[in-house]
Amino acid sequence: MENKKEVAIALGYTALMAIGMYVAYHVFGYKYEDKGIVNVLIYFEMIMSIYALTIYLKKYRGSSFKKIEIFPIFIIYSVLIILNTVLFIFHKAYLAYGDTLVTMFITTILIGFSEELIYRGIVLSGLLKNHSKIKAIVYSAILFSLLHAVNIFAAFPLSSVAFQMVNTFIHGVVAAYFAIKLKNIGPLIVYHCLWDLMMLSPVFVAKNVYIVLPVLIFEFVIFIAILWKFGIQKKIA
Template identity: 35%
Template sequence: MNNKKRAIAAIIIYLLIMIIGVSINNNFFSMENNIGRLISLSVIQVVSSAYIFYTIKKYYGWKNIGFGKLNSKSLVWFLPYALILIAMGFSLVQSISENIGSFSYETWLTIILTLVGTSLAGFSEEVIFRGMILNSFKSDKSIIGAMIISSIGFSIVHITTIFMGKSLIEAIANVIYSSLLGFSFVALAIKLNNICPIVIFHVIWNFILMVSSSINVEISKVALLCNPVNIIIGAILWIIIIRNQIKKNKLKYNLDKVITW
């Protein structure tokens, strides 16, 4: 089995573990039993993420799936995302500090379990789509096809949130939002030569959104800026990458002609 097939198999098995686990979870725990559901979901996420860790270690290696030497100069493209996270994080901390006196044991357990789940989910999704898929499908001739597959795959799999209690409309909205994020992040992964900053953003972003919803605290409206940032940053980087790919192919073509002559 080559790396392309392994990457596709990894997505399928990861999603099957999550879907089966969530379906069982929904049958065993009522919506009122929030802690029980979170504990169960955390266990499911640990199992699915453990499978991804095993696949990477056995068949890929961390350096080969996006953990190469970071192109620090290109971090400037990540700056808008960092500023959004800082604003959201500050708003969350402020809201928690204002309500901390009313927090129960269950509230703190909810925060901890949400952190565990979002950390594993964010990491796993990034190493699958901006790691295994992107690096397995790219070739010396072109990286554009791999970027397209990575972006589309990342957006489509989010329809599976319907198995996690989301309505069809909510799941479709999630797919649309994910497509914008995938569009920008796959280009960032290429530009940075390292997916660590993207993993960090994904984990913190999911944690802030989910924990604020779970414990009913307000977060900064600056989060709404993420969609236009995705479009702008993504479009610029895609143009740069496509232009560089065209130049690279032309240079290779000219070199081949010289060697032939």
């Protein structure tokens, strides 16, 4: 099987996250939707960031940090993400997380950094050496989606986990496409951090769907366009 190394790296990262979720709930009593879960996850995210960075520097250095090539769709996506973040910061729900705000901020930085480095910087880069662009994009997105299945270990409802996996698969396809087009995962790390800052605030998201919905819809439209471009037009090489 090709790319065994990249698959093993992704599964190793997933295993670390699974342990983190299990410990957060079964040892400290934090459910996935509890804001205090970041008090536990921050330590696991530190380990996972070191794991991702060590592997990247040893085998994949420079593959995902080249000169950035901006394109129109990415600009629209950037504006939506930044607008969401601004609305979030000035919303009263943001203030409700004051006691864990710094921890949340640090945790989301680590999540954005390590996940993009693993799935777009390492896995996608490796897959592109042996597969067509569409296959590399889809396979990396599947592995990224599987990462979020471990949230069930922190008492996240199965239906919510299933929805999250579908959503992260779509996001994984879009992010991988952007990574290829941009030739740099730096901007993706930034936007991943900003997005997760809101996603770690389930109360805010539940009461303000109108804020996150435009991004989800835009991602879905891009997702369909990507499949059309690579799949239907080229019959998936």
